[in-house]
């Protein structure tokens with residue numbers, strides 16, 4: 309193969325487009341899209357801006373990572389932020405939304 313042919317093959321592969329013809333459904337799903345918008349939550353404490361005392365973390369929030377540990381990391385990090393951010397003002401940690 310010449311360099312020119314190699315470059316053309318590389319370009320074709322890099323621009324290879326295809327449309328998935330389906331998925332294996334919810335039973336095989338590993339992460340969900342959607343949830344509570346991040347703009348509705350404090351990024352430091354995960355507390356709802358409009359509902360003091362309500363916290364949302366992990367899959368309940370509209371954060372979706374690639375497979376490979378990013379979703380675990382998000383679940384743990386947001387949970388830690390909520391735990392550390394709880395200010396105790398309401399006396400009881402009213403609600404943590406998990407799905």
Ligand SMILES: Cc1cc2nc3c(=O)[nH]c(=O)nc-3n(C[C@H](O)[C@H](O)[C@H](O)COP(=O)(O)OP(=O)(O)OC[C@H]3O[C@@H](n4cnc5c(N)ncnc54)[C@H](O)[C@@H]3O)c2cc1C
Pocket residue numbers: 337338339365366367368375376377378379380381383406407
């Ligand atoms: C098959 C599979 C494979 C995955 N592999 C990966 C991976 O390799 N890497 C990665 O980063 N992510 C992976 N994920 C995604 C990852 O597991 C989730 O993003 C993460 O666990 C979400 O954490 P969470 O705490 O928000 O929710 P969850 O882990 O779903 O925890 C919610 C908890 O709440 C409990 N619960 C629900 N309802 C109630 C109720 N009414 N009262 C009391 N408890 C309740 C549930 O029993 C559960 O224990 C995978 C997911 C699946 C399904």
